[in-house]
Amino acid sequence: MKQEQIILLRGVMPSGKNSIPKMAILRQLLEDAGFEAVRTYIQSGNILLRSELSAEALSIRIHDLLAEHYGADIAALVFRPEEIQGWIDACPFPSDLDPSRVFFSMTMERPDVQRLQVLAEKSWGEAELHLSEQCLYVHAPVTYKNSRLTNNALERHLKVTCTTRNLNTLRRILALVATDA
CATH class of the missing domain: 3.30.70.1280 (SP0830-like domains)
Incomplete structure (x- = not known):
């Protein structure tokens, strides 16, 4: 099917x-x-x-x-759309944050638990990081591009392939799924 x-x-x-x-x-x-x-x-x-x-x-x-x-x-x-919706629903940041400053870094494969632990213990300046098994949540209040938590940095730390989208983009993608269903 x-x-x-x-x-x-x-x-x-x-x-x-x-x-x-x-x-x-x-x-x-x-x-x-x-x-x-x-x-x-x-x-x-x-x-x-x-x-x-x-x-x-x-x-x-x-x-x-x-x-x-x-x-x-x-x-x-x-x-699958329900995976992305689940990550949005589980977002640990307050819902009143600017959705263009809340980022989801999704991984192709599950990162090693020890690598996740090391990443969680680091300080990221103004950016804030929360981890789950296959989605990393980043709040970059000023700019994501200049934060130390970019997609490339996360890939280097975790040794997995990631791709990052902001909350606005993920919501719009899911809206396309809903309008086509």
């Missing part, structure tokens, strides 16, 4: 090494590959589609399609 899947591409850029210049072309590529109900949200690599493939197989298939078509080595992290 085909299931709704959310694919979050890691490190997509409009130009350069990991560029995907037009989401419309990516949508067509995925439809031509046999995926159904393909939608994208903004240029940063957010894809919704229906597939019978497991999350692991879908991740590999999309990675390979991107490498073949664009020459880009882009990780495709695959989640």
